[in-house]
Amino acid sequence: MVCDKCVKKLGKVVVPDKWKDGASNTIQSGGQKINENKLLSKKHRWTPYGTTKCVICKQQLHQDAKYCQSCSYKKGVCAMCGKQILDTSIYKQSNV
Template sequence: MVCKKCEKKTTKLATTDPFQASSSKTRTIGENKLLSSKKAARASPYANGGKKCLNCPNKVQQVGGTRCQQCAYKKGLCAICGTVILDTSRYKQSVA
């Protein structure tokens, strides 16, 4: 769960834009992608160990988040900033 303010931070695409003007001019024909790729440019989610949730030992899924998705839903908080989104006092949720 993410609040309206933090929703703008999560609207980034995981893939490149195929209609971007410079994307078609950079590819060379017959290039071996395994040899020419930059290893530093790749995303490595397990390199730094990842951020831990404030409430439990699980890892955080959101970029820049402070809580895991399960704890954010259970407590009704934003996963990034921690503001209260909805009142879960009358919800029937499991303990685990």
């Protein structure tokens, strides 16, 4: 769960756009190099063991966030900023 402000902070997809007209990450527009592995490039190096962890359950997160998906849904907060976006007082949720 992510609030409206944090939607633009979400990570981008590594694969190029399906439609080439106006795409910013195609070879023709100069945005992508030939035979470049985006996961291993110096600018956005991917680490398999993430550095950020969930505040509640200490699970490793794949993006810069405070809470994992399950903890943010249980608490009703935004996963990235921690803002309350859902009232879970009337929900019947289990601890599993």
